[in-house]
Amino acid sequence: MSGRFKDYEHVLRMAALFVIGVVVFIAVRSWMVPDDFGVYGFFRAGALDDNRAHPLVYAGRAACVDCHSDLVEERKGSRHEAIGCEACHGPLARHASGEDDTKPVRPDARATCIRCHESKAGKPAGFPQVNAAEHAESGPCSECHNPHRPAVS
Amino acid sequence: MDQDRRAFLLGAGKMIALTGAAALAWEHVLAGTPEAAPNYVLTDHWWGMIIDIEKCIGCGNCVRACKVENDVPREPGCFRTWVERYQIDPADVEHPVVDSPDGAYDGFPEIEGPVDRLKIFFVPKLCNHCAHSPCVQVCPIGATFDGPDGVVLVDKQRCLGCRYCVQACPYGCRFIDPRTETAEKCTLCYHRITRGLTTACCETCPTGARQLVDLKDPKDPVHEFLRTHKVQVLKPQMATGSKTYYNGLDGAVR
Numbered sequence: 001m002s003g004r005f006k007d008y009e010h011v012l013r014m015a016a017l018f019v020i021g022v023v024v025f026i027a028v029r030s031w032m033v034p035d036d037f038g039v040y041g042f043f044r045a046g047a048l049d050d051n052r053a054h055p056l057v058y059a060g061r062a063a064c065v066d067c068h069s070d071l072v073e074e075r076k077g078s079r080h081e082a083i084g085c086e087a088c089h090g091p092l093a094r095h096a097s098g099e100d101d102t103k104p105v106r107p108d109a110r111a112t113c114i115r116c117h118e119s120k121a122g123k124p125a126g127f128p129q130v131n132a133a134e135h136a137e138s139g140p141c142s143e144c145h146n147p148h149r150p151a152v153s
Numbered sequence: 154m155d156q157d158r159r160a161f162l163l164g165a166g167k168m169i170a171l172t173g174a175a176a177l178a179w180e181h182v183l184a185g186t187p188e189a190a191p192n193y194v195l196t197d198h199w200w201g202m203i204i205d206i207e208k209c210i211g212c213g214n215c216v217r218a219c220k221v222e223n224d225v226p227r228e229p230g231c232f233r234t235w236v237e238r239y240q241i242d243p244a245d246v247e248h249p250v251v252d253s254p255d256g257a258y259d260g261f262p263e264i265e266g267p268v269d270r271l272k273i274f275f276v277p278k279l280c281n282h283c284a285h286s287p288c289v290q291v292c293p294i295g296a297t298f299d300g301p302d303g304v305v306l307v308d309k310q311r312c313l314g315c316r317y318c319v320q321a322c323p324y325g326c327r328f329i330d331p332r333t334e335t336a337e338k339c340t341l342c343y344h345r346i347t348r349g350l351t352t353a354c355c356e357t358c359p360t361g362a363r364q365l366v367d368l369k370d371p372k373d374p375v376h377e378f379l380r381t382h383k384v385q386v387l388k389p390q391m392a393t394g395s396k397t398y399y400n401g402l403d404g405a406v407r
Contacts, residue, residue: 040195043298047308048195054344057222058353087214087357091221116212116359121264122238122273123210127360 058086059096071148078149079128088112088147109140109147193347198302199369200341201396202355203378204277206403208362211236211275213257215354215363220258222342222353231328232256233339234279234354240264241272241405249405276399276406277363279354280305280326280339281387284394288318288327288338297336303368303396304341312336323391341365368396 039045064085065072075081086092090105110132119129136144144152219225219234235256241249254261257275264273282305289297289305296311297318312335319327319336330337342352350356351365366375378384378400385402386395399406 037295040301041298042295044295044308044311047298047306047310048300048343050308050310051306051340051343052347054223054340056345056348056350058218058345058350058356060345060350060356062350082361083359084356086218087359091218091353115214115260116210120211120261121268121271122240122261122275124207127210 056093057091059091059093061085063096064092074146074148078151080148080150107147109142110138113141113145113147195301197369198346198367199396200303200346201282201366201368201375201398202279202341202352203364203366203375203384204397204399205362205364206274206276206399206401208360209236209275209277210360210362211238211257211261212359213260214357214359215277216256216258218353218357219339222345223340225337226331227258228331229255231330231337233326233337234277236261237276237278239272239274239276239403239406240268241403243270243272246405272403274403276402277354278324278326279397280322280341281324281393281395281397282339282341284396286393287321287323287391291317291321293317297338304343304346305338306340306343307336307338309333309335323388323393 034044034046036045037043040048061084068085071085085104088105088107092102092104094100094102095104114132117129117132119131123129141147213236215234216232216236219232220227223233225231225233235253237251237253238257238261239249239251252261261275264271282299282303284299284303286299286305289299292298293315294311294313296308296313297305298308299305314329314334314336316329316336319329322338327336327338329335342350342354345352346365352363355363355365364375366378367373368375379398382400384398384400386393386398387402387406388395
C-alpha cells in the first residue's frame with residue numbers, strides 16, 4: 001500500500017511544478033507585454049501615437065496662403081503655381097506657428113534655379129531646362145525671371 | 154427587473170455591434186487612447202503613394218526635405234527616401250547602370266560619355282507600405298507593424314535592433330539608426346498625414362512627381378489615376394501588396 005501512495009505523490013509533485021510553471025509564465029508575460037499590445041494586431045497600439053508625436057518641420061502650403069495672399073495672387077496662372085512654397089523657401093512650421101522668429105530662406109537666385117532647370121540627361125523632355133552657362137553666363141536668374149512668375153513677358 | 158433587462162439588452166447589443174477586435178478597440182477608445190485627436194479615424198484611411206516617373210527631374214528636393222522633417226541622420230545608408238538614376242543601354246537591357254550619389258541629396262552629376270543611345274530616367278524610392286509586408290512578418294516581437302490605416306511603422310520603444318526586417322525588405326527601405334540602434338524607415342510622415350497634411354517629400358516636390366493618396370477616400374484623384382494610367386509596383390512577383398504605385402516604370406527597375 002505504501003508503495004502505491006509514493007507513486008501518487010510523484011504525480012502530485014509533477015502537477016504542482018507544472019501549475020507553478022504556468023503561473024510564473026502568466027505572471028511574467030503580463031508583466032512584460034504592454035497593456036495596449038494586441039488592440040489592433042500584433043503590436044503596441046501606443047506606437048501609433050509615438051509616431052504621431054513627431055514635431056512638424058514643414059508647415060504645408062495651406063499655412064502660407066492665409067498671410068501671403070499677395071504672393072498667391074502673383075503666382076496664379078504661372079508655371080510655378082503648383083510648387084509648394086517650402087520647396088524653395090525651406091521648412092517653415094516654426095515661422096507659421098509663430099513659435100520663434102524663423103524667417104523664410106531667400107533662395108540663391110541662381111543655384112536654386114539651376115538645381116531643377118540645368119539641362120541634364122534623363123530629365124523629362126517637356127521639362128524646361130537650359131544650359132545655364134550658355135543661357136546666362138553669370139548673375140542671378142531673377143534679373144530676367146520673376147521666380148514666382150518665371151515667364152519673361 | 155426592468156433595469157436588469159435594459160442592462161442585458163444594452164450589453165447584448167454592444168456584444169453584437171462590437172465583436173472581436175472591434176470590441177477591444179472600443180475598450181481602448183473608452184480609456185482615452187490610442188487616438189488622441191478624435192478627428193483622425195484610423196479605419197477611414199488606407200494610405201499609399203503614386204510616383205510619376207515621367208515627371209521626376211532628379212532634383213533631390215524630396216530627399217533633403219525628408220531628412221529635415223524626420224531628423225534622419227546624414228550618414229551613408231541612412232535614407233527614408235532616395236532617388237536612383239537608371240541608364241539602360243538598349244543593347245544590354247538586363248544590366249542597367251544604376252547610381253544614387255548620396256541618395257541624390259544634392260541631385261545628380263552629369264553623366265560622362267555619350268548618352269544618346271541610353272534610356273535615362275530617375276526613380277524615387279521609399280517604403281512601399283506593403284499590405285502584406287515581409288518586414289512585419291519577420292519581426293519577432295511586434296516592433297514593426299502595419300497599422301489599420303495601411304502605414305508600416307516601427308515601435309522604437311520595442312525594437313531590439315536585431316536587423317531581421319532590414320534583411321527582409323525586398324526594396325532595401327530600412328536601415329538602423331546609428332544613434333538609437335533601432336530600425337528606421339519611412340513613416341509616410343505619419344505625424345503629418347494624421348493632421349491632414351501631405352508628406353514632406355510630396356510637399357516639396359516641384360513637379361508633382363510624388364503624390365500621397367488615400368485609397369479609402371472615394372474623392373481622391375488616385376482612383377481616376379489608377380484607371381487611366383499604366384501603373385506598376387516594384388517586384389510584383391513577391392506579392393507584397395505594395396501601395397507605392399509607379400507610373401511609366403521601366404521593366405528594368407528593381
